[in-house]
Amino acid sequence: MGKKILAFLLVPFLLFYAFPASADKKEERVWEEEIVYSLMIDKFNNGDPANDRVHEADEAGFEGGDFKGITAKLDYLQEMGFTTILLSPVFQNDSGGFHGEAVTDFYKTEEHFGSTEDLKKLVEEAHRRKMKVMLEFPVDRVAEAHPWNSNPETKDWIKAGADNGGSEWNKGLPVINLENEEVRAYLIEAAKWWMDETQVDGFSLQYLDNVPSDFIKAFTSEVKSFKKGSYLIGAVNEGSRKELAELEAAGLDGIKDIQLNKPMRDAFSKIDASSSALLDNWKENVSAYDQPSLFPAYLDDKNTVRYTRDMVDQKQFPGSRWKLALFYLYTQPQVPIVFYGSEIAVNGGGPPDNVPLMSFWAKEELIEFIGRLAEIRSQHPALTHGTMELLYEKDGMLVFKREYQDDTIVVAINNTSEDQTAVIQAADLQDGKELRGLYGTDMVRSENGEYKIIVDREMTEIYDLVDKSSYNIPFIIALFAVFGFFIVFMYAAWKRGKKHNMRP
Structure with a gap:
C-alpha cells in the first residue's frame, strides 16, 4: 500500500517535469x-x-x-x-x-x-x-x-x-x-x-x-x-x-x-x-x-x-x-x-x-x-552569435538589441546619476510581447505600441523578448485531475482499510 501511495505522489511531479524541456545535447563550443x-x-x-x-x-x-x-x-x-x-x-x-x-x-x-x-x-x-x-x-x-x-x-x-x-x-x-x-x-x-x-x-x-x-x-x-x-x-x-x-x-x-x-x-x-x-x-x-x-x-x-x-x-x-x-x-x-x-x-x-x-x-x-x-x-x-542594434542612447543611458534566429535580447545599462526611462517603439521589437528580466525580476509589456524601460541609476538589466504571460490551461487541468484522482484513491484506500479493521 505504501509503495502505491508513493507512486501516486510522484505523478504530479513527473507530469510537471514532463512539460517542455530541451533534451538536446549541446554541440561543442565554438x-x-x-x-x-x-x-x-x-x-x-x-x-x-x-x-x-x-x-x-x-x-x-x-x-x-x-x-x-x-x-x-x-x-x-x-x-x-x-x-x-x-x-x-x-x-x-x-x-x-x-x-x-x-x-x-x-x-x-x-x-x-x-x-x-x-x-x-x-x-x-x-x-x-x-x-x-x-x-x-x-x-x-x-x-x-x-x-x-x-x-x-x-x-x-x-x-x-x-x-x-x-x-x-x-x-x-x-x-x-x-x-x-x-x-x-x-x-x-x-x-x-x-x-x-x-x-x-x-x-x-x-x-x-x-x-x-x-x-x-x-x-x-x-x-x-x-x-x-x-x-x-x-x-x-x-x-x-x-x-x-x-x-x-x-x-x-x-x-x-x-x-x-x-x-x-x-x-x-x-x-x-x-x-x-x-x-x-x-x-x-x-x-x-x-x-x-x-x-x-x-x-x-x-x-x-x-x-x-x-x-x-x-x-x-x-x-x-x-x-x-x-x-x-x-x-x-x-x-x-x-x-x-x-x-x-x-x-x-x-x-x-x-x-x-x-x-x-x-x-x-x-x-x-x-x-x-x-x-x-x-x-x-x-x-x-546575434546582431547588435542601438535602440536608445542618451548621456549614458544605453539600450540595445541582440538578435539571432528566434532569440531576441534587450540590454539596458543606466550609467547616469539619475533613474532613467527609455521609451522603445514596439516596431523596433515586436508588438504584443513582453520583456522579461533575466538578471533581475523586471517585466515590461508593450502598451500603446511602446515599451517603457525604467532602470535605476548605475543599474542594469537584460531582457528576453517573449510572448505575454498567460495561464497554461491544459497543464492546470491536468494537474488538478491528477490531484483529484489522488484524493479519490486515498479515500478508497481509507475506506478499504476501515472495512479491514472492522472485521472480527
Missing part, C-alpha cells in the same frame, strides 16, 4: 561562445613553494605563481563561468623572466612555473571541467641568452641590431627573423609539439605588428590542420582596421580589438558619459571584418594601465564602475577576455605595476555577479 580569463602565471597563485627558489641568482621579479597554483583555482574560475584560460608564455625564460617573454628554450617550461607534467595535469583538470587552455606564444623575439644568438648555424635566425617596437616586456630583446624558412618551421613545429604533448587548445600570438602575414597564414594553417577545433588568436600594439583585417585574412580566429578598448574604458570609468562610441565601433567593425564577433574585447591586459586606475582618476567607486563595464563586456557581440584581478578591482599603472600578485579576497557578491552574467551569455545564442 570560439565566439568562449569567455576567457587571461592571467600571468607567476602572479596568480603559488601551488608549489618548492619551485620558488630554483636558482638563487635568478629570482628577480618571480613571486611564486605556478601551474599547480592555477590547477588549485580551477573551481574558482569555473564558478565565475569562465570557459577558457589564457596563460602567459610557459617557456623557459632568462633571469627575471617572470613574464615569459624572454624565451631561452621553446621546448621546456620555465622551472619557476613547474614541469611539463604539471602543465599537462592543469590541462587535464581543466578539460575535466569542460574548460579550455590556451598559451601565449611569443613569435617575434627571444632572450639574449637564447642559443640562437650564439650558434653560428642560426646566426641568420635573428635580425642583427633590429628593434621593431615590441612591448615594455620584451623591448630591446633580439628580434626573430621570420623571413627565414628554417626558423618559421621551428616555431610551427614547437607549437604542434606543445599541442601534442600537453593537449592545450590553442595559442595567442602576441605583438604581431611587424610579423609577416604569410608566416601567420602558415602557422594557423598547419596548427589547425594538426589539431581540429584549436583556437588561434592574435594581438597587436597598435594598428588600423585595415591592418587587423589582413591578420583576420591570414586565418586567425580573432584579433584583440584595440579599437574598442578606449571607447569601453571611457564609457564606464565615469558616470554620465555617452556610450554612442561603442555602437559606432561595432558598426565600423561590421564593415571592416568578415567575422567581427570573433574579435576578442577586453578592458585591460598586461600591456595597459589597469582599468581600475581610470576609475580612481575619475574619483569614482570601482565596484559599481566595474559592474557596469563587465555588464557591457558580456552582452556586446565580441568574445570577452577578462584579465586576472578584475574581479577584485586590481589597481596599477603601466607594466610591471599592473601585474601584482593576485589576492583572492573577492566578495561573494561580485563572483556571483560575474557568474550570473556568464550563465546568461551562455544560455542565449543572441548574445554570442
Whole structure:
C-alpha cells in the first residue's frame, strides 16, 4: 500500500517535469561562445613553494605563481563561468623572466612555473571541467641568452641590431627573423609539439605588428590542420582596421580589438558619459571584418594601465564602475577576455605595476555577479552569435538589441546619476510581447505600441523578448485531475482499510 501511495505522489511531479524541456545535447563550443580569463602565471597563485627558489641568482621579479597554483583555482574560475584560460608564455625564460617573454628554450617550461607534467595535469583538470587552455606564444623575439644568438648555424635566425617596437616586456630583446624558412618551421613545429604533448587548445600570438602575414597564414594553417577545433588568436600594439583585417585574412580566429578598448574604458570609468562610441565601433567593425564577433574585447591586459586606475582618476567607486563595464563586456557581440584581478578591482599603472600578485579576497557578491552574467551569455545564442542594434542612447543611458534566429535580447545599462526611462517603439521589437528580466525580476509589456524601460541609476538589466504571460490551461487541468484522482484513491484506500479493521 505504501509503495502505491508513493507512486501516486510522484505523478504530479513527473507530469510537471514532463512539460517542455530541451533534451538536446549541446554541440561543442565554438570560439565566439568562449569567455576567457587571461592571467600571468607567476602572479596568480603559488601551488608549489618548492619551485620558488630554483636558482638563487635568478629570482628577480618571480613571486611564486605556478601551474599547480592555477590547477588549485580551477573551481574558482569555473564558478565565475569562465570557459577558457589564457596563460602567459610557459617557456623557459632568462633571469627575471617572470613574464615569459624572454624565451631561452621553446621546448621546456620555465622551472619557476613547474614541469611539463604539471602543465599537462592543469590541462587535464581543466578539460575535466569542460574548460579550455590556451598559451601565449611569443613569435617575434627571444632572450639574449637564447642559443640562437650564439650558434653560428642560426646566426641568420635573428635580425642583427633590429628593434621593431615590441612591448615594455620584451623591448630591446633580439628580434626573430621570420623571413627565414628554417626558423618559421621551428616555431610551427614547437607549437604542434606543445599541442601534442600537453593537449592545450590553442595559442595567442602576441605583438604581431611587424610579423609577416604569410608566416601567420602558415602557422594557423598547419596548427589547425594538426589539431581540429584549436583556437588561434592574435594581438597587436597598435594598428588600423585595415591592418587587423589582413591578420583576420591570414586565418586567425580573432584579433584583440584595440579599437574598442578606449571607447569601453571611457564609457564606464565615469558616470554620465555617452556610450554612442561603442555602437559606432561595432558598426565600423561590421564593415571592416568578415567575422567581427570573433574579435576578442577586453578592458585591460598586461600591456595597459589597469582599468581600475581610470576609475580612481575619475574619483569614482570601482565596484559599481566595474559592474557596469563587465555588464557591457558580456552582452556586446565580441568574445570577452577578462584579465586576472578584475574581479577584485586590481589597481596599477603601466607594466610591471599592473601585474601584482593576485589576492583572492573577492566578495561573494561580485563572483556571483560575474557568474550570473556568464550563465546568461551562455544560455542565449543572441548574445554570442546575434546582431547588435542601438535602440536608445542618451548621456549614458544605453539600450540595445541582440538578435539571432528566434532569440531576441534587450540590454539596458543606466550609467547616469539619475533613474532613467527609455521609451522603445514596439516596431523596433515586436508588438504584443513582453520583456522579461533575466538578471533581475523586471517585466515590461508593450502598451500603446511602446515599451517603457525604467532602470535605476548605475543599474542594469537584460531582457528576453517573449510572448505575454498567460495561464497554461491544459497543464492546470491536468494537474488538478491528477490531484483529484489522488484524493479519490486515498479515500478508497481509507475506506478499504476501515472495512479491514472492522472485521472480527
